[in-house]
Amino acid sequence: xxSQPAALCMPWPNYLAAKPGILSWLTxxxxxxxxxxxxxxxxxxxxxxxxxxxxxxxxxxxxxxxxLTNDQYNRLLTVHGVVMIFLFIIPGIPAVFGNxxxxxxxxxxxxxxxxxxxxxxxxxxAGAILALVSVAVGPPDTGWTFYVPYSVQTxxxxxxxxxxxxxxxxxxxxxxxxxxxxxHRLRAKEMGWFEMPLFIWALYATGWVQIVxxxxxxxxxxxxxxxxxxxxxxxxxxxxxxxxxxxHMFWIYSHPAVYIMVLPAxxxxxxxxxxxxxxxxxxxxxxxxSSIAIASIGSLVWGHHMFTSxxxxxxxxxxxxxxFFVAVPSxxxxxxxxxxxxxxxxxxxxxMVWTLMFIFLFSIGGLTGLINASLSxxxxxxDTSWIVSHFHFTMFGGTGxxxxxxxxxxxxxxxxxxxxxxxxxVAAVLFFCGFLTTYIPLFIAGAxxxxxxxxxxxxxxxxxxxxxxxxSWFLFASLLLMLGNLIHALFKGKxxxxxxxxxxxxEWRTATPPPTLNFSGRPxxxxxxxxxxxxxxxx
Amino acid sequence: xxxxxxxxxxxxxxxxxxxxxxxGALMLLTIVTVSVSYVNMKNVKVFTASLIAAxxxxxxxxxxxxxxxxxxxxxxMILVVLITYAIFIGLTFVDYWYR
Amino acid sequence: xxxxxxxxxxDTHSHGVGHYDPAAGxxxxxxxxxxxxxxxxxxxxxxxxxLQKYRFDxxxxxxxxxxxxxxxxxxILLTSSLTMALAIAVLERSRKRxxxxxxxxxxxxxxAFLVIKSFxxxxxxxxxxxxxSATMLQKPVGEQMFYGLYFTMTGLHALHVIIGAVVIVxxxxxxxxxxxxxxxxxxLQNTGLYWHLVDLVxxxxxxxxxxxx
Numbered sequence: 001x002x003s004q005p006a007a008l009c010m011p012w013p014n015y016l017a018a019k020p021g022i023l024s025w026l027t028x029x030x031x032x033x034x035x036x037x038x039x040x041x042x043x044x045x046x047x048x049x050x051x052x053x054x055x056x057x058x059x060x061x062x063x064x065x066x067x068l069t070n071d072q073y074n075r076l077l078t079v080h081g082v083v084m085i086f087l088f089i090i091p092g093i094p095a096v097f098g099n100x101x102x103x104x105x106x107x108x109x110x111x112x113x114x115x116x117x118x119x120x121x122x123x124x125x126a127g128a129i130l131a132l133v134s135v136a137v138g139p140p141d142t143g144w145t146f147y148v149p150y151s152v153q154t155x156x157x158x159x160x161x162x163x164x165x166x167x168x169x170x171x172x173x174x175x176x177x178x179x180x181x182x183x184h185r186l187r188a189k190e191m192g193w194f195e196m197p198l199f200i201w202a203l204y205a206t207g208w209v210q211i212v213x214x215x216x217x218x219x220x221x222x223x224x225x226x227x228x229x230x231x232x233x234x235x236x237x238x239x240x241x242x243x244x245x246x247x248h249m250f251w252i253y254s255h256p257a258v259y260i261m262v263l264p265a266x267x268x269x270x271x272x273x274x275x276x277x278x279x280x281x282x283x284x285x286x287x288x289x290s291s292i293a294i295a296s297i298g299s300l301v302w303g304h305h306m307f308t309s310x311x312x313x314x315x316x317x318x319x320x321x322x323x324f325f326v327a328v329p330s331x332x333x334x335x336x337x338x339x340x341x342x343x344x345x346x347x348x349x350x351x352m353v354w355t356l357m358f359i360f361l362f363s364i365g366g367l368t369g370l371i372n373a374s375l376s377x378x379x380x381x382x383d384t385s386w387i388v389s390h391f392h393f394t395m396f397g398g399t400g401x402x403x404x405x406x407x408x409x410x411x412x413x414x415x416x417x418x419x420x421x422x423x424x425x426v427a428a429v430l431f432f433c434g435f436l437t438t439y440i441p442l443f444i445a446g447a448x449x450x451x452x453x454x455x456x457x458x459x460x461x462x463x464x465x466x467x468x469x470x471x472s473w474f475l476f477a478s479l480l481l482m483l484g485n486l487i488h489a490l491f492k493g494k495x496x497x498x499x500x501x502x503x504x505x506x507e508w509r510t511a512t513p514p515p516t517l518n519f520s521g522r523p524x525x526x527x528x529x530x531x532x533x534x535x536x537x538x539x
Numbered sequence: 540x541x542x543x544x545x546x547x548x549x550x551x552x553x554x555x556x557x558x559x560x561x562x563g564a565l566m567l568l569t570i571v572t573v574s575v576s577y578v579n580m581k582n583v584k585v586f587t588a589s590l591i592a593a594x595x596x597x598x599x600x601x602x603x604x605x606x607x608x609x610x611x612x613x614x615x616m617i618l619v620v621l622i623t624y625a626i627f628i629g630l631t632f633v634d635y636w637y638r
Numbered sequence: 639x640x641x642x643x644x645x646x647x648x649d650t651h652s653h654g655v656g657h658y659d660p661a662a663g664x665x666x667x668x669x670x671x672x673x674x675x676x677x678x679x680x681x682x683x684x685x686x687x688x689l690q691k692y693r694f695d696x697x698x699x700x701x702x703x704x705x706x707x708x709x710x711x712x713x714i715l716l717t718s719s720l721t722m723a724l725a726i727a728v729l730e731r732s733r734k735r736x737x738x739x740x741x742x743x744x745x746x747x748x749x750a751f752l753v754i755k756s757f758x759x760x761x762x763x764x765x766x767x768x769x770x771s772a773t774m775l776q777k778p779v780g781e782q783m784f785y786g787l788y789f790t791m792t793g794l795h796a797l798h799v800i801i802g803a804v805v806i807v808x809x810x811x812x813x814x815x816x817x818x819x820x821x822x823x824x825x826l827q828n829t830g831l832y833w834h835l836v837d838l839v840x841x842x843x844x845x846x847x848x849x850x851x
Contacts, residue, residue, distance in 0.1 A: 112659075112666060113662075113666060116666075173670075173673055176669075177666055177669040177670060177673075178666075180665070180669055181662050181669065184612075184665055185659055185662040185665065186662075208619075211672055211673055212620060212623055212672060212673075213676075215673040215677040215680070216679075216680045219677045220680060223681075223684070223790070226790060230770075231769045231770035232769045232786040232789065233769075233779075233783055233786045234783070234787070234790070239782050239783070240688070240691075240692065240779030240780055240782055240783045241688075242687065242691070244634070245631075245684060245687055248631050248634065248683075249680055249684075252627055252631075252680075299623055299626065300630065302630075311634045311638075312633070312635070312637035312638045313637070314633060314637035315630070315633045315634035315637060318633050319630070552727075552730055552731070553727060555724065555727060558720055558723050558724055558727065561720075562716060562717065562719075562720040565716045566713060566716060569709060569712050569716065573705060573709050575849075576705065576845070576848075576850070584849070585689065585846070585850055588845035588850060589842075589846070591845065592842045592844075592846075596838050596842065599719060599834050599837060599838050599841065602723075603719050603720075603722075603830075603834045603837075604830075604831055604834045609664075612665075613664075613665075617668075620675060620676075624675065624676065627679070627683065628683055631687065632686070632687075635690055635691070636690075
């Protein structure tokens with residue numbers, strides 16, 4: 001077992017070893033390298049934001065101040081939100097796994113616009129730097145939603161974090177634009193729209209949302225800055241503006257944004273479940289169209305974030321009504337995944353364990369979403385920790401968990417090393433226990449009236465916060481264990497075969513790690529994406 | 540779906556005259572919309588102005604931007620985006636009209 | 639283990655890296671234009687909301703914008719769209735010099751537009767009409783919103799005119815050196831698409847700001 005970096009022991013020339021040196025990486029147009037660049041820049045940011053959460057959860061261990069002032073608490077939670085949302089969850093799966101695998105899965109050599117792809121990563125890095133600088137000079141305290149009038153008036157600097165969000169929006173747009181064009185133009189000749197893997201359908205739908213929704217929040221943030229720094233009235237009620245208009249514009253993006261987060265994750269699930277059930281996916285066309293449906297209907301429901309804002313009653317009813325519909329295509333997916341597993345030959349490798357966790361956690365998130373969609377219930381639950389728990393079940397237990405699943409599914413292909421399955425399983429179980437311990441008490445506390453974004457609380461909520469905080473320690477530990485296991489594999493892991501899982505999509509039919517142009521010769525398109533061979537990897 | 544293959548010209552050559560005629564129509568519509576604005580019409584003003592603008596805009600998209608001559612996929616994409624935008628305005632106004 | 643499907647034939651029809659694919663460039667450009675539509679579109683939503691709220695004030699303030707100047711600028715931009723479209727059309731017929739001349743005229747129109755707009759803005763500033771000026775703060779709130787949106791939207795539009803003009807210059811360089819020609823015309827076409835979008839935005843800006851008084 002070699003302790004040299006994976007690249008040098010693998011079949012030559014693979015994309016890792018092809019052109020050595022940092023400069024070649026920083027000027028690469030190889031989509032695989034760009035995916036890895038995103039991964040390497042994203043993971044430290046994720047851990048930083050996660051540690052901020054551990055910190056403010058620590059503050060919440062008991063009522064009264066422990067070690068954070070209210071102001072510090074507000075800033076920590078704002079930065080946690082901004083980094084997690086704009087630098088991890090939104091780019092996450094498309095930027096890392098979409099970039100790495102989209103071209104391979106459609107039999108192409110790269111994306112449609114490789115240099116724009118690199119530009120999108122530099123936008124990401126610029127946004128990350130701006131966000132970190134804003135933390136250093138004095139982080140914002142507005143919450144990640146930057147609501148007016150507070151964001152116009154508050155003392156801490158908002159120019160830096162808003163500029164960060166703006167530039168990160170560009171990264172997202174460029175990625176989406178690239179992916180949509182690539183799917184239209186670079187599919188192998190034999191691969192029609194209904195012969196693509198479902199992950200591609202997911203990335204395609206996501207790309208459209210990125211293109212259409214992101215500019216809305218971009219210009220909205222600019223308007224806030226114009227009001228704050230140039231005195232141009234747009235939202236200021238004293239000068240005729242309407243703060244609710246800001247919320248409309250903000251959520252017109254930010255609700256579809258959650259579908260940017262979850263659609264690619266669902267696409268990954270549609271790849272992992274058939275592979276580890278050794279069975280063709282059930283209802284391919286329904287799953288494909290449900291991605292489009294989620295993207296479409298998801299653009300109609302933003303007002304459900306504004307039920308208590310002062311919108312008209314009629315609007316509240318309309319948005320509540322529409323919101324119920326968006327659950328339908330998601331449910332279609334869940335039922336199809338379960339039907340895929342039914343009578344399949346289930347192999348509980350780490351990717352599958354994470355994916356099964358996703359189905360459980362995301363379903364809880366989605367079902368509590370239906371509760372939130374009920375106008376009458378949401379009036380009570382809005383801005384409580386119930387909402388915090390809901391979106392952590394969907395974003396963290398949903399997209400986050402699948403990000404980890406994707407890491408475990410594709411790590412051997414990307415880096416040529418297999419990680420320790422037992423440690424991976426332990427980390428997954430520890431995560432599951434930590435997650436439930438952290439977030440279930442927040443549902444109960446929220447329903448009992450505990451507000452969100454509060455640094456302090458009445459003594460009757462103490463037990464919920466204590467359990468939640470203890471859970472957060474196990475949760476954080478599990479993340480470290482999981483990531484440590486994967487990184488360890490890079491140096492000490494067994495060399496991975498071309499197809500450790502018996503997958504049926506194109507990435508498993510090229511070398512591990514893939515060569516720079518993805519395939520040696522033409523990709524083998526004689527089989528569809530869900531036709532499985534006999535062999536199963538026995539580790 | 541866009542055809543693959545080695546074609547480098549993806550729409551027919553449009554005669555020069557078409558561009559001039561469209562330009563003429565656009566200039567004419569501009570004169571119309573300015574003249575109409577001098578008529579005191581109160582509430583219909585915004586609607587008429589927007590309608591004429593939409594016609595002008597359609598001419599620009601169809602002829603100057605070639606959608607009239609391109610493969611159908613472009614028109615479909617444009618329609619999807621415009622419908623989405625209409626929904627954004629529409630649902631926003633469901634709030635404002637009923638305040 | 640080992641490479642699957644290791645045939646050695648090269649697929650000459652795949653639109654892989656380095657192959658010229660005009661459709662990809664065009665789709666990419668249209669997708670980018672959609673972001674611009676939503677960008678300005680969001681501002682138009684703000685305009686529509688406040689128009690509905692402050693109908694009277696908006697009409698009052700609109701009356702203070704010079705229709706003739708606005709109409710002239712509209713005519714200039716429409717003409718520039720014509721010359722841009724023709725610049726592409728003539729290059730499709732391999733008439734390189736004519737194409738460069740038409741592109742240059744387009745840029746001249748852009749400059750004329752910007753000069754006129756700067757005079758307009760300057761006139762407003764000289765009458766003490768700009769965000770947070772003493773005069774502005776005394777106006778009815780509806781008029782303040784109107785002017786706020788006026789400066790924001792025409793300003794953002796002017797920025798796009800400048801960007802467009804720069805891109806056209808870039809395109810002219812590519813045409814001059816022959817890298818963009820009748821066979822590989824995508825860059826100029828996409829430049830034209832961007833320019834037409836700039837024109838499109840103004841087609842809606844003009845009547846809504848200048849003609850509702």
